[in-house]
Amino acid sequence: xxxxxxxxxxxxxxxxxxxxxxxxxxxxxxxxxxxxxxxxxxxxxxxxxxxxxxxxxxxxxxxxxxxxxxxxxxxxxxxxxxxxxxxxxxxxxxxxxxxxxxxxxxxxxxxxxxxxxxxxxxxxxxxxxxxxxxxxxxxxxxxxxxxxxxxxxxxxxxxxxxxxxxxxxxxxxxxxxxxxxxxxxxxxxxxxxxxxxxxxxxxxxxxxxxxxxxxxxxxxxxxxxxxxxxxxxxxxxxxxxxxxxxxxxxxxxxxxxxxxxxxxxxxxxxxxxxxxxxxxxxxxxx
Numbered sequence: 380x381x382x383x384x385x386x387x388x389x390x391x392x393x394x395x396x397x398x399x400x401x402x403x404x405x406x407x408x409x410x411x412x413x414x415x416x417x418x419x420x421x422x423x424x425x426x427x428x429x430x431x432x433x434x435x436x437x438x439x440x441x442x443x444x445x446x447x448x449x450x451x452x453x454x455x456x457x458x459x460x461x462x463x464x465x466x467x468x469x470x471x472x473x474x475x476x477x478x479x480x481x482x483x484x485x486x487x488x489x490x491x492x493x494x495x496x497x498x499x500x501x502x503x504x505x506x507x508x509x510x511x512x513x514x515x516x517x518x519x520x521x522x523x524x525x526x527x528x529x530x531x532x533x534x535x536x537x538x539x540x541x542x543x544x545x546x547x548x549x550x551x552x553x554x555x556x557x558x559x560x561x562x563x564x565x566x567x568x569x570x571x572x573x574x575x576x577x578x579x580x581x582x583x584x585x586x587x588x589x590x591x592x593x594x595x596x597x598x599x600x601x602x603x604x605x606x607x608x609x610x611x612x613x614x615x616x617x618x619x620x621x622x623x624x625x626x627x628x629x630x631x632x633x634x635x636x637x638x639x640x641x642x643x644x645x646x647x648x649x650x651x652x653x654x655x656x657x658x659x660x661x662x663x664x665x
Contacts, residue, residue, distance in 0.1 A: 396573060400587045403569040404594035410562040411599045411640035413555050419633040421552050423482035426629070427475060433628040436471040438621035443470060443535045450527055456505065464501050470535070477536050484549040489536045491529040498532075499525050538622070585655035592648035600641035603634035 419425045430436060448461040480486045502521060573591075574584035606612060612630050617623040 392576075396576070396583070396587045397590065399569055399573055400590040401594065403566060403573070403588075403591035404598065406562045406566040406569065407591065407595035407644060408598040410559065410566060411595070411637060411644075413559045413562060415633060415636040415640070416551075417555050417559060419629075419636060421548060421555060423478050425632070426478055426482070429629050429632055430474065430478075430625060433624045435621050435625045436474065438624065439474070439535060440465065440468075440470050442619060442621055443531070446531045446535070447528060450524070450531065456502075460501070460505050464498070468497075473536055481541070482548065489533040491533050494532045495525050495529045498528050538625075540626075583655075585651045585658065589648050589652035589655060592644045592651060596641050596644040596648055599637055599644060603637045603641070606630075606634055 444461060444465040447465060448458055451457070451461050477489055499521070502524065569591075570588065573587045576584075612627055615623070615626060617626055
């Protein structure tokens, strides 16, 4: 009778530790997602640095010059006026100011008033220099031209697809930061349990850690791997060259962080398993 009971008695600790390893893997995966979002999608510094790396400002300036030149040709303004006016603008600073206001939640709308004043002054000066009898444009025509130029300026500075998610950025920053702290604390606690609960056979803690980090690697690498293989980022249809390059560099950068986490998890998982195997062999020999 006693022998039968012994046979039926099963050690449930390995199963419990596997469950803890699973939850640790989930925490590590969510931690990678949250940190990647916090340092990219929710960071104005990441946006501005990506703009600089993708030559966004120079491309944007050229596109703005071309649009303004097309408007000028239809209104009697020559290329010299357009080139001189655009050269005197600091679109880079205007974009940075817009991004800072955008991420701070102050405004997602470009302030066109300073541009209108500057453009109207430039037009008046140009008209005065090229004044011809009977060819002075009406006040209504000048106002229309100024408003059209201001609309081109606003559409150039704005990042359309980001304006749609402005509320999400402002609302997610605090919860994501809190989630990072929670997942990090939970991960540390679960890791400590896996080691402390196996104090007699410490090498088992390394085995379950290897399970957790290897599983976290698989979960974390899936998303950037699918995106990379499918090439979905590069296939996006955006007519503006500057915005297209910004979009591609921006989201590739986001997934690059996930690649970094995936590689880190894989390395830790492999090291943990190697330590477990080494300690296990020593224990078996003794």
